[in-house]
Amino acid sequence: MTAVAELRRHPVKSMLGEDLAAAELTAAGVRGDRRWAVVDRETGRIASAKNPRLWRGLLKMTAAADGDAVAITLPDGKPVRSSDPDVDRRLSEVLGRPVELVREVPAGATLERAVPEQVLAAGVAARTAVEEVPLAGGTFVDLAPVHLITTSTLAAIGAASPRGAVEAARYRPNLVIRTAGSGFVENDWVGRELAVGSEAVLRVLVCTPRCAIPTLEHGGLPRDADALRVPAERNRVVPVPELGPRPCAGVYAEVVRPGRVERGDAVRLLG
Secondary structure (H helix, E strand, O other), X not given: OOEEEEEXXXXXXXXXXXXXXXXXXXXXXXXXXXXXXXXXXXOOOEOOOOOHHHHHHHHHOEXXXXXXXXXXXXXXXXXXXXXXXXXXXXXXXXXXXXXXXXOOOOOOOEEEEEOHHHHHHHOOOOOOOEEEEEOOOOOOOOOOOXXXXXXXXXXXXXXXXXXXXXXXXXXXXXXXXXXXXXOOHHHHHOOOEEEEXXXXXXXXXXXXXXXXXXXXXXXXXXXXXXXXXXXXXXXXXXXXXXXXXXXXXXXXXXXXXOEEEEOOOEEEEEO
8 A cells, every 4th residue: 555654854954853653734844844944154054964065964963843942962962952042052063163043044045055976976075066056935945845755766776775775764755655666656746646644635746856965874874875876877857957867766745735644644646
């Protein structure tokens, strides 16, 4: 059965997130997802591990929604909350740059995305070409409010990897969909609607172009260049014409009808 295998929320952009048993899908995506971000005080840009030379340290911290606040676990295991008066100082010490934790999206907010193939070739600490990317709107999402990936895609990437597996967490999805097909099956969902559970409906917009993030350390997960190399070799797709072919895994979607979703909910293609 096609169903929701995992539900995930990432309250702070580029930090590790939390597993959920259930979630509310709103027009802005999973409630509480990517509601906070770290801003580089020197440049005004949003800190994102898409530029791993500067910001891969974000993936060593875990964020969990806590009402209107967010609780962050630092790499040494110590906690800090968004409401703590020293939160910016402590994050700056960990990241090695002056930063500020924000909830409001700055006007004209952008982030830097390193060219992923250059990161593969030169390493995460190397200076590579970067693209300046605007954010999608009122939250800190990149292109659309919901990101999905299927177990078929994860199995295809894992089967072509020397490790024989790849973790869903590397791709930072909101929903992992259990599917029976083989290969990158969600490519064929673009332009179609998905009913998730008894309430929510999503419209799949584009395949998800992958950056360097899946290759990086994620908490206790080691580096894995094949998490990007395999899609680059086996699933180069043109997500939107202005981008050209990109390594893709998963799809972005918008919320057509909000609703509650739970792990185990059936997922149906409509139309």
